[in-house]
Amino acid sequence: MRILLVEDDPQLGDGLSVGLRQAGFAVDWLQDGRAADHALQSESFDLVVLDLGLPGIDGMQVLQAARQRGLRAPVLVLTARDATGDKIAGLDAGADDYLVKPVDLDELAARLRALLRRSAGRAAPVLQRGDLQLDPAARSVSLAGQPIDLPAREFTLLQLLLENAGRVLSRSQIEQSLYGWREEPDSNALEVHIHHLRKKLGSELIRTLRGVGYTIPK
CATH class of the missing domain: 3.40.50.2300 (Response regulator)
Incomplete structure (x- = not known):
């Protein structure tokens, strides 16, 4: 964020x-x-x-x-x-x-x-979708009770998508939340992070709307 x-x-x-x-x-x-x-x-x-x-x-x-x-x-x-x-x-x-x-x-x-x-209009401190849980305070992620180790950028990307579950976020919106002025992402950095998250959490979690952006359905 x-x-x-x-x-x-x-x-x-x-x-x-x-x-x-x-x-x-x-x-x-x-x-x-x-x-x-x-x-x-x-x-x-x-x-x-x-x-x-x-x-x-x-x-x-x-x-x-x-x-x-x-x-x-x-x-x-x-x-x-x-x-x-x-x-x-x-x-x-x-x-x-x-x-x-x-x-x-x-x-x-x-x-x-x-x-x-x-x-974001939520009260619970932990973000959850099915068996997936993300705790922003502890900076921890678990899937079906098993801890999942995520690098900082993948964690933040997953948190952003879960915070906006049901909404489609464009590349520009995502990159504005992930990177500050001092950071210049590689042209394919976002796709790489999405690929790694799908590999660790399941290919169906994050959906791509070509030409529009990415979303985690509610």
């Missing part, structure tokens, strides 16, 4: 980027409010982690403008502003969660997983 991280502190931003990538997210990191505002207008993200005290444009203005344009992605405000009034203002401006620095990385990842669940 692709995250836009907006944090102007270089040390904190670097640490969060590394930690969130290790937790399985694709992370694009910006340090300026104007750059964040432009990115939210021109690209798609599954989640946004937004500081408020930003150069260029204040994070609150970035949030308000994005919601006014119709941004649907969950936004978690991560800031040093800890006054109750600031929290109320942030949530009323369109934030889905509000977390005060310093932050525990495990808690941040858990909150982001919860936001993804809610945005």
